[in-house]
Amino acid sequence: MSGLVRPWSWAFAAAGLTYAATVALTGVQGAPGLLVATLTFASFSVLVGLGQMAVITLGPGNVDLSIPAVMTLAGTLSLKLMDGAAGTEAWGLLAALGIGLGAGAANYALILLLRIPPIIATLSASFMFQSLAVWSNRGLRIKPPDTLATFSTGATLGMPNLAWIALLAAAVFWVLIERSAYGRRLSAIGQNARAARLAGVPVEGVRAATYLLSAVMAALAGFWLACFSGGAALNMGAEYLLMSIAVVVIGGSSIAGGNSNVPGIWGAAMFMFLIVSMLNSYGLGAGVRLILTGAVIIAIVAAASGRRAAA
Template sequence: MSAQGNGAVRFDGAADNRRSGGVSKETINAIVVFALSIVLILGSRFVSPALGSWSQVLTVLTLASFLIVVSFGQGLVVMIGGLDLSIPAVITLGGVLTAGWVGAGNAGAWYLLPAILALCGLVGAFNGFGVTVLRIPPFIMTMATSIILASAALGYTSGTPRGASPEALTVLMKTSWLGVPAVVFFVVLFVLAGWALQSRTVFGRRLYAVGANPDAARVAGVSVGAASTLAYVASAVCAGFVGMMLVGYANGATLRMGDSYMLPSIAAVVIGGSSILGGSGSFVGTVGGAILLTTLGTVIAAIGLEQGWRTVIEGGIIVAALFFLREELFARLRRPGRS
């Protein structure tokens, strides 16, 4: 059976489950994660009366927008069995260059925004080259890239990033339409596009096939190296764009602006039901994981716990997700009448 066949079997199998009355693992997990998010939002009112309101929900969605975008790229890399630890540095790269090159003093140079994203994409291509051609483990390759970028950003800024937010990014992150932040509308469109790319395109199916069995995918004619490299490119572009979003939100850049997104980007993907070994996952579930983690963060902040405790909780959630989101558990949920 070919790798393309394997990818097709994965989707056809899910369809067979739906036709026979079963539900796919990804669907079950997405429902559970979104249900937990709703329960947490409603239950947060017991922590503080200000939580759980409509305005607080909009705040959570705005804060979750950064994690949703960056987790999409991380999810593609995880889907092929990789891991991108350069995300914090690429976020910083995108933010620093946006503030410095296209800031308020040079607002007319909007054309530099695609150039910055292209530069971030080259960083992803560098990661993909190291992983697929040089056979460097993803953990080592992306961590080395992160160190290189962080050092380059420090040298470029001399420790103090300069510039401000371009007007377009300020409009995206600070304005509202019909009482809803503009970035929420953007995230809805992004989620629809990301879901379609991951689940309804040949590229997405090839990523599933590479993650499930790279040798079979190669025999079937799938360019494993090209597909894997494109996953790292997409991750870097998403991270760079999150850097731009953060500049628009905070009206400036810092050298540590991406540090708080590495672990959450992995946690959102794992909580969303993706296998850390690759070959499975759903962007809809990842979105639910990002919203859940963001809601949890707001509750922790309301309680007054320090940031360190949030990291501890996120790590615990990853371990719990890896334990509970096992295939045999979902097999029983899909076929409750069987042992």
């Protein structure tokens, strides 16, 4: 992994190229606005992507399918609790984090107690989370408190506030994964769970922590997405299931586990937003846009694994 070309630089290079191609078409006056939009929307993908990355690093079969449902549940319940009143912001955020912890614990309990594959466990749990959200929401649209609405759409030092939050989260994850005992254990389990267990790694503890982490990140993303878009909606998490997996893989983490990559998540999240806005500004319809997005994902994966085989 040494040398000038880091594995995550590809995602950033792709994002840069897409940005340049879009600006070339729309003109320079749209460039700063596009950058702000990219940073804002990438933030949500980064938050869920970081959690999904930790889960995928656990090794084959580990993937969290409950992310959209947890986002929706945390968004609806926390907004309902705050009810748009001032002075309740901290409680709302705490409630969202608590919902994340609860959902993560439920996911992990199913995996541990029923010994079912995490895909099925998080899938069945997500059905129940979704039901809870539907029941608590009933089509109401509660506005977030003004302070939160202004904060989540505002910017500090020229960068959107949400991007600061996602950047901070990425920094925390980088320390956690690259510098802490937890990160070493996580990678060890992903590379060979049996060897890790024999070496004395507390495998179940690390797995539990990872599923909790993923659900908390999803809840955080759901909370901010609900504040940003002026209310929670029942399908607000839908596109983030595919997105969370896509940013992990495009960002250079190994889908087979054992090797994660925090900076790449940011590059991939910006790229995924930019590719859609580029195709939009070239005036392509929804169908062509979807086809090209899919083709790009496959091309990147094919190219990336070709590099690995050559190395």
